[in-house]
Amino acid sequence: MAQAQKITPRAKDYSEWYNDVIMQAELADYSSVRGCMVIRPNGYRIWELMQRALDDMFKETGHQNAYFPLFIPMSFLAKEAEHVEGFAKEVALVTHTRLKATGKTGAGAVMVDPASALEEPLVVRPTSETIIYASFAKWIQSYRDLPLLLNQWCNIVRMELRTRLFLRTTEFLWQEGHTAHADEADAEREARLILSIYRRFAEEWLAVPVLTGVKTDSEKFAGALHTYAIEALMQDRKALQCGTSHHLGQNFARAFNVQYQTAAGGLEYVWSTSWGVSTRLIGGLIMTHSDDNGLVCPPRLAPVQVVLVPIWKTDAERAQVLEVGARVEAELKAAGLRVVLDARDSLKPGAKYFEWEARGVPLRFEIGPRDVAAGQAMSARRGGGKSPVPLAGIGATASRALEEIQAALFTAARERREAASVRGITKERFIEFMQDQGGFAYGGFCGSGECEAAIKDMTGATVRVLPDPEFRSPEAPRTCMWCGKPSVAEAVWAQAY
Amino acid sequence: MAQAQKITPRAKDYSEWYNDVIMQAELADYSSVRGCMVIRPNGYRIWELMQRALDDMFKETGHQNAYFPLFIPMSFLAKEAEHVEGFAKEVALVTHTRLKATGKTGAGAVMVDPASALEEPLVVRPTSETIIYASFAKWIQSYRDLPLLLNQWCNIVRMELRTRLFLRTTEFLWQEGHTAHADEADAEREARLILSIYRRFAEEWLAVPVLTGVKTDSEKFAGALHTYAIEALMQDRKALQCGTSHHLGQNFARAFNVQYQTAAGGLEYVWSTSWGVSTRLIGGLIMTHSDDNGLVCPPRLAPVQVVLVPIWKTDAERAQVLEVGARVEAELKAAGLRVVLDARDSLKPGAKYFEWEARGVPLRFEIGPRDVAAGQAMSARRGGGKSPVPLAGIGATASRALEEIQAALFTAARERREAASVRGITKERFIEFMQDQGGFAYGGFCGSGECEAAIKDMTGATVRVLPDPEFRSPEAPRTCMWCGKPSVAEAVWAQAY
Numbered sequence: 001m002a003q004a005q006k007i008t009p010r011a012k013d014y015s016e017w018y019n020d021v022i023m024q025a026e027l028a029d030y031s032s033v034r035g036c037m038v039i040r041p042n043g044y045r046i047w048e049l050m051q052r053a054l055d056d057m058f059k060e061t062g063h064q065n066a067y068f069p070l071f072i073p074m075s076f077l078a079k080e081a082e083h084v085e086g087f088a089k090e091v092a093l094v095t096h097t098r099l100k101a102t103g104k105t106g107a108g109a110v111m112v113d114p115a116s117a118l119e120e121p122l123v124v125r126p127t128s129e130t131i132i133y134a135s136f137a138k139w140i141q142s143y144r145d146l147p148l149l150l151n152q153w154c155n156i157v158r159m160e161l162r163t164r165l166f167l168r169t170t171e172f173l174w175q176e177g178h179t180a181h182a183d184e185a186d187a188e189r190e191a192r193l194i195l196s197i198y199r200r201f202a203e204e205w206l207a208v209p210v211l212t213g214v215k216t217d218s219e220k221f222a223g224a225l226h227t228y229a230i231e232a233l234m235q236d237r238k239a240l241q242c243g244t245s246h247h248l249g250q251n252f253a254r255a256f257n258v259q260y261q262t263a264a265g266g267l268e269y270v271w272s273t274s275w276g277v278s279t280r281l282i283g284g285l286i287m288t289h290s291d292d293n294g295l296v297c298p299p300r301l302a303p304v305q306v307v308l309v310p311i312w313k314t315d316a317e318r319a320q321v322l323e324v325g326a327r328v329e330a331e332l333k334a335a336g337l338r339v340v341l342d343a344r345d346s347l348k349p350g351a352k353y354f355e356w357e358a359r360g361v362p363l364r365f366e367i368g369p370r371d372v373a374a375g376q377a378m379s380a381r382r383g384g385g386k387s388p389v390p391l392a393g394i395g396a397t398a399s400r401a402l403e404e405i406q407a408a409l410f411t412a413a414r415e416r417r418e419a420a421s422v423r424g425i426t427k428e429r430f431i432e433f434m435q436d437q438g439g440f441a442y443g444g445f446c447g448s449g450e451c452e453a454a455i456k457d458m459t460g461a462t463v464r465v466l467p468d469p470e471f472r473s474p475e476a477p478r479t480c481m482w483c484g485k486p487s488v489a490e491a492v493w494a495q496a497y
Numbered sequence: 498m499a500q501a502q503k504i505t506p507r508a509k510d511y512s513e514w515y516n517d518v519i520m521q522a523e524l525a526d527y528s529s530v531r532g533c534m535v536i537r538p539n540g541y542r543i544w545e546l547m548q549r550a551l552d553d554m555f556k557e558t559g560h561q562n563a564y565f566p567l568f569i570p571m572s573f574l575a576k577e578a579e580h581v582e583g584f585a586k587e588v589a590l591v592t593h594t595r596l597k598a599t600g601k602t603g604a605g606a607v608m609v610d611p612a613s614a615l616e617e618p619l620v621v622r623p624t625s626e627t628i629i630y631a632s633f634a635k636w637i638q639s640y641r642d643l644p645l646l647l648n649q650w651c652n653i654v655r656m657e658l659r660t661r662l663f664l665r666t667t668e669f670l671w672q673e674g675h676t677a678h679a680d681e682a683d684a685e686r687e688a689r690l691i692l693s694i695y696r697r698f699a700e701e702w703l704a705v706p707v708l709t710g711v712k713t714d715s716e717k718f719a720g721a722l723h724t725y726a727i728e729a730l731m732q733d734r735k736a737l738q739c740g741t742s743h744h745l746g747q748n749f750a751r752a753f754n755v756q757y758q759t760a761a762g763g764l765e766y767v768w769s770t771s772w773g774v775s776t777r778l779i780g781g782l783i784m785t786h787s788d789d790n791g792l793v794c795p796p797r798l799a800p801v802q803v804v805l806v807p808i809w810k811t812d813a814e815r816a817q818v819l820e821v822g823a824r825v826e827a828e829l830k831a832a833g834l835r836v837v838l839d840a841r842d843s844l845k846p847g848a849k850y851f852e853w854e855a856r857g858v859p860l861r862f863e864i865g866p867r868d869v870a871a872g873q874a875m876s877a878r879r880g881g882g883k884s885p886v887p888l889a890g891i892g893a894t895a896s897r898a899l900e901e902i903q904a905a906l907f908t909a910a911r912e913r914r915e916a917a918s919v920r921g922i923t924k925e926r927f928i929e930f931m932q933d934q935g936g937f938a939y940g941g942f943c944g945s946g947e948c949e950a951a952i953k954d955m956t957g958a959t960v961r962v963l964p965d966p967e968f969r970s971p972e973a974p975r976t977c978m979w980c981g982k983p984s985v986a987e988a989v990w991a992q993a994y
Contacts, residue, residue, distance in 0.1 A: 041561035064538035075604035088596040099585040107572035159594040
């Protein structure tokens with residue numbers, strides 16, 4: 001374990017703070033490959049817990065997992081014109097297949113063997129629509145084969161110029177769903193179903209409140225009819241796109257000739273969707289909840305939910321508190337909780353508190369000789385609040401406390417978001433708001449790309465979503481807050497990651 | 498679902514049979530990328546069940562999952578001389594990062610942008626020792642950081658010339674463990690522990706009996722001190738290496754300067770291990786158990802363990818058997834089983850039997866009106882045997898039957914392997930055995946690479962392992978079965994995948 005270091009306060013440098021939180025909690029590390037990160041065990045465990053929860057939701061709604069190749073023939077990417085345009089500038093291209101000796105030794109001992117050039121270069125998948133539709137074309141014959149509801153968990157590569165741990169990395173892990181349907185309505189239902197799953201996952205597991213809605217044309221996925229998204233607001237009042245669900249229409253079906261025989265005997269192109277969330281969600285979790293002491297992790301995704309810290313001076317006390325600690329550990333495990341008994345001799349209790357706080361453990365029980373005598377433990381919540389709890393029934397007590405903490409994190413995050421949102425904004429106020437503070441600005445929008453470009457140019461803000469009814473203002477705006485022409489939809493703008 | 502097709506019998510063409518089984522069970526499919534396969538939902542579910550079981554075993558023994566980059570700088574691979582030599586001829590090399598328009602449309606619309614060449618080419622990981630040791634060098638400072646026990650589940654690329662579904666593909670999925678230890682004994686203990694986990698997993702989950710032992714120098718991992726392996730024998734009497742566990746000594750620690758401060762204050766290189774199993778195991782499972790009717794899947798890894806097939810003629814009968822079917826389904830699910838009630842109207846019962854047999858479902862319950870009247874279902878096991886079972890307590894009955902099937906598959910496979918093994922072999926008999934039948938041949942071995950090369954040259958057989966004591970012949974051979982010099986160890990030869 002690395003030496004404990006001070007975490008830069010948020011108020012001083014938010015970006016440094018973010019990196020410090022990750023390093024102190026040992027969630028990830030920089031790697032020797034530009035833009036690629038190493039996900040360390042503490043971070044990967046959060047991802048595993050996320051995967052399990054999402055995967056269960058996908059399976060409950062009839063989706064199955066599969067696995068498609070990492071490589072895509074270059075010509076495939078080109079088949080959907082918008083799609084290739086969207087990804088052409090950030091692809092990793094495999095062109096050769098052998099190394100040969102240079103005659104030198106050590107690091108310079110090998111070079112690319114020019115004689116091993118591939119006939120057709122391969123693209124490392126930046127997303128898998130094209131390679132998957134090639135299989136769909138083989139598998140889908142008749143309406144009986146529909147809907148086809150697939151998902152894969154895999155790695156993705158986009159050669160980003162500016163990267164940040166979890167939020168934007170050259171390689172990242174994600175799930176990508178790909179489904180084919182007999183008609184537009186069924187594809188639309190699917191895209192919406194997934195959006196609702198993403199929302200529920202964000203709210204109930206990440207404790208991150210999100211807006212749902214549709215993207216404007218300039219922000220939609222390259223090749224989609226339209227893109228739905230969940231959008232969250234971070235503590236620095238910048239937005240984070242947390243997940244997207246695309247209705248692809250028949251665009252990819254046409255490009256890859258995915259047709260099916262209808263019940264009536266005709267031939268139709270399928271309608272399709274794709275959707276994904278990634279390890280970026282870990283960045284969103286960190287930036288939503290954490291504080292100047294380090295990571296704050298919602299209990300349902302915490303690798304360690306409860307840490308037990310025994311306190312002693314003498315050997316006799318040590319034996320006693322460790323014995324009680326082991327009993328409590330067993331009881332918490334029996335209650336289905338992820339628990340660690342920190343019995344290390346090498347650290348004082350205060351240093352242990354500090355370390356586990358930085359790692360985001362939601363609940364700590366301190367067990368000293370006086371606690372044992374009183375039949376209690378001292379309970380300390382990561383967000384503050386210390387009080388004794390009886391050892392009797394401590395499993396149920398801990399479970400209840402974790403549920404409260406989970407709920408409190410969500411409520412606090414939603415309140416922060418609302419405090420950082422303004423509605424019915426005017427152009428003047430918008431410019432000021434985006435310059436001074438940032439946040440979610442709700443206002444009328446004429447729907448034109450020119451307004452979007454001008455707004456982005458002047459303020460850096462983009463339309464995050466045209467929000468779903470539930471999130472819209474009570475009164476629909478009449479005019480575009482920027483150009484004054486009639487509003488076609490309320491929009492939510494923000495500067496974004 | 499594809500039209501049911503006839504499976505080539507094993508006796509006619511084993512290799513065709515293998516592909517037919519996979520296609521009929523919809524386990525995998527060829528992809529548009531040379532040597533890469535698509536793992537379809539039925540195949541991927543087996544992999545998920547394997548992952549869950551192995552991952553639990555790794556975690557129980559103190560290992561944690563992490564994730565390291567897909568890309569490795571070319572110079573890293575070169576740092577360990579044997580290692581780069583082992584992989585130089587089969588690596589996918591990323592050399593460029595942008596596509597540019599050619600001015601044409603459609604598939605030929607783009608080309609590699611020569612202006613986007615990387616300064617240093619990246620190797621798509623063929624295994625991750627080198628990139629992981631770069632991180633180990635940062636993380637490991639003192640003896641307190643040891644042992645470091647990591648594992649990752651990921652994809653791997655080796656540009657193989659001749660590929661076969663699951664057994665040898667350009668890209669495959671696997672887990673790779675990487676551990677660092679304070680001394681040789683601890684690393685050796687780890688390499689052995691993992692070998693025992695692999696063996697237990699093969700026997701208890703795959704129902705595949707394996708030999709354990711050590712590889713000869715010519716068959717060990719590029720860069721290892723020595724390699725342990727589990728080896729199985731397929732129905733065609735060819736061996737399949739199912740998993741390897743490498744003691745790497747200090748080779749990679751020296752190449753990447755992974756040193757730690759000892760308790761006494763000195764500086765030492767760590768000792769390390771690496772180990773892996775892959776989607777190849779699915780190929781081993783198929784080839785060990787399946788028959789001319791298609792896949793036979795051991796119950797513990799079967800995506801569907803029990804299929805319920807209702808039988809009816811009239812609408813009244815249909816309502817009745819479906820109602821009972823739903824009740825049985827609920828009871829089997831409550832017993833923790835993976836069950837499907839096949840209520841399709843479009844297929845006759847016989848066609849359903851045929852289809853589920855090809856998919857390897859271990860247990861089928863047929864439920865007709867007469868069965869319902871008698872309070873029973875007709876039970877049919879995938880391997881043969883049909884008998885009525887009472888509906889009362891059918892959950893427990895099914896669980897017991899599945900356990901019996903699992904055990905019977907293992908016993909049958911072990912008997913087949915033993916029947917295809919010869920001990921105390923002589924040179925003459927060896928040549929004949931390898932020409933006529935193949936199988937596991939046990940005999941004395943002088944330990945020389947020359948004998949190994951000559952044997953491989955003449956018979957295609959290689960030393961699979963120098964077996965652990967449990968598998969050795971009662972009397973140790975005195976002389977090398979090939980050259981007649983003193984034997985240094987008993988060896989097991991076979992032709993192998």
